[in-house]
Amino acid sequence: MSAISQGAFDGGSGHSCNSGNPHCTHHRHAICFIIPPIMLRNIAEKGDEEQRTLAFHTLAASERFRGQREVLSALGIVKSLGSPGEKLRTIYDAKRGTTLPGRLVRSEGKKATKDQAVNEAYDGSGATYDFYSEVYERNSIDDRGFRLDSTVHYDRDYDNAFWNGTQMVYGDGDGQIFQRFTRSIDVIAHELTHGVTEFEAGLEYQDQPGALNESFSDVFGSLVKQWVRKETAEQANWIIGEGLFTSRVKGIGIRSMKAPGTAYDDPLLGQDPQPAHMKDYYGGAEDNGGVHINSGIPNRAFYLAATAIGGYAWEKAGKIWYIALRDRLRSTAQFVDAAKVTMAVAGDLFGLKSKEMKAVRGAWQKVGVIK
Amino acid sequence: MRASLERTGGFAGMRLTSTADTDKLAPEEAKELRQLVEAADFFRLPPTIASQANQPDRFQYKLTVEDDQRTHTVMVGEAAIPPRVRPLAEWLTQYARRR
Numbered sequence: 073m074s075a076i077s078q079g080a081f082d083g084g085s086g087h088s089c090n091s092g093n094p095h096c097t098h099h100r101h102a103i104c105f106i107i108p109p110i111m112l113r114n115i116a117e118k119g120d121e122e123q124r125t126l127a128f129h130t131l132a133a134s135e136r137f138r139g140q141r142e143v144l145s146a147l148g149i150v151k152s153l154g155s156p157g158e159k160l161r162t163i164y165d166a167k168r169g170t171t172l173p174g175r176l177v178r179s180e181g182k183k184a185t186k187d188q189a190v191n192e193a194y195d196g197s198g199a200t201y202d203f204y205s206e207v208y209e210r211n212s213i214d215d216r217g218f219r220l221d222s223t224v225h226y227d228r229d230y231d232n233a234f235w236n237g238t239q240m241v242y243g244d245g246d247g248q249i250f251q252r253f254t255r256s257i258d259v260i261a262h263e264l265t266h267g268v269t270e271f272e273a274g275l276e277y278q279d280q281p282g283a284l285n286e287s288f289s290d291v292f293g294s295l296v297k298q299w300v301r302k303e304t305a306e307q308a309n310w311i312i313g314e315g316l317f318t319s320r321v322k323g324i325g326i327r328s329m330k331a332p333g334t335a336y337d338d339p340l341l342g343q344d345p346q347p348a349h350m351k352d353y354y355g356g357a358e359d360n361g362g363v364h365i366n367s368g369i370p371n372r373a374f375y376l377a378a379t380a381i382g383g384y385a386w387e388k389a390g391k392i393w394y395i396a397l398r399d400r401l402r403s404t405a406q407f408v409d410a411a412k413v414t415m416a417v418a419g420d421l422f423g424l425k426s427k428e429m430k431a432v433r434g435a436w437q438k439v440g441v442i443k
Numbered sequence: 444m445r446a447s448l449e450r451t452g453g454f455a456g457m458r459l460t461s462t463a464d465t466d467k468l469a470p471e472e473a474k475e476l477r478q479l480v481e482a483a484d485f486f487r488l489p490p491t492i493a494s495q496a497n498q499p500d501r502f503q504y505k506l507t508v509e510d511d512q513r514t515h516t517v518m519v520g521e522a523a524i525p526p527r528v529r530p531l532a533e534w535l536t537q538y539a540r541r542r
Contacts, residue, residue: 229540232453234500236522246540250455259454266499277497285499313455326455341457358449359503364456 159201159212160219163190166226166241173239174223189224189254193242196260197222203261203296204268207386208394213267220264224254233259235266248318249341255315256325257300262293262312273401280406282363287370288397294329295386305378305385311335329375332368348372350407350440370410373435377414380431388428392417411436446476448535449505461539479531480508486515494523504532 230243323336
């Protein structure tokens with residue numbers, strides 16, 4: 073799937089494909105598929121289970137097949153899709169390798185295993201599904217029952233978790249700095265929200281749109297945790313990735329939405345680099361233009377809006393951000409666009425002179441995005 | 444010969460760096476590092492290796508090797524690391540953790 077070419081660093085300019093492949097014409101998805109649909113159909117009809125699963129993933133995630141469940145049904149793989157409104161979780165074990173998805177270890181409805189990482193991935197993706205379904209009436213990542221696949225034990229000493237366009241992937245950590253990444257439910261919800269963003273606003277993973285993409289993942293990651301714990305905005309600690317560090321690290325978590333830049337300060341890791349205000353905006357090239365750094369600014373804006381409104385953050389502030397992500401934001405949105413759009417949504421939902429609208433405007437003003 | 448790694452991005456957005464100098468490594472390790480650089484055909488890699496898939500939360504690598512005559516830097520996303528370069532990146536990542 074990779075191509076060597078001179079030019080952009082890691083395709084950072086967006087979702088373009090360099091292969092010249094005619095099947096890579098869509099721009100909504102970060103992943104481009106190079107297998108022609110006819111070949112996928114053959115695999116889906118005649119392949120073994122693993123091949124069929126892979127073919128399914130490709131078909132289900134491909135824009136040109138969206139909405140064409142009849143096609144998949146005719147191929148006899150409709151069971152993989154689940155019925156509308158149904159949770160369909162599958163957990164795989166990469167056994168410290170990098171081949172995805174790995175060996176199937178737990179499917180929907182099966183009882184817990186002895187492996188904590190497997191159970192955490194299962195329970196965390198289930199809670200995230202339930203959150204989106206019950207709070208925002210959303211049926212999974214694509215609002216069409218997209219199956220929730222997760223792979224645990226990816227690679228050796230892998231200090232990371234990611235969404236690859238069709239599934240979640242979790243490392244075990246190196247044991248020195250990080251523990252396994254399934255320990256924090258907000259990490260799981262963060263990864264799944266990358267999927268939601270990909271299907272909705274499709275925010276480019278670079279510079280300000282990329283930092284917004286990251287921020288939406290932290291916002292809903294944190295909201296899933298708060299929803300599970302039934303915490304109000306005041307009660308929540310707004311820490312992302314709490315419990316991931318080993319006891320040797322001086323830090324409470326990876327990021328603080330309440331006070332960006334204060335989550336850790338450790339001799340080995342250095343200090344949390346997140347800015348809490350536009351005056352400290354990171355303008356360098358690292359990390360796709362600082363997507364995990366500058367997300368501190370919109371993260372704090374959400375925290376400020378949610379606490380100014382009060383109560384359960386998912387009910388009002390979360391709804392405003394969700395509708396902005398689903399209906400209003402474009403893939404190239406800047407921070408100021410996010411500010412305008414969330415204010416507009418707050419005005420639509422609660423009134424132009426409402427407390428909610430004022431809370432959202434005040435939040436973006438406090439982080440220096442608008443005057 | 445000196446080989447260095449800068450890893451940024453990832454879920455945690457943390458920076459990991461290491462520089463290994465064959466003059467300061469144990470002879471066996473120095474030999475291993477030279478072999479990895481050679482196996483990667485490092486000096487012939489393009490300065491940036493683009494990825495078709497810009498996947499959220501993946502690592503970004505910047506690898507630099509300098510010997511007596513030349514210095515070369517390669518930027519690559521985790522998902523696009525060519526198989527022959529991967530062992531070098533892994534070796535330098537382990538080296539960063541060991542300090």
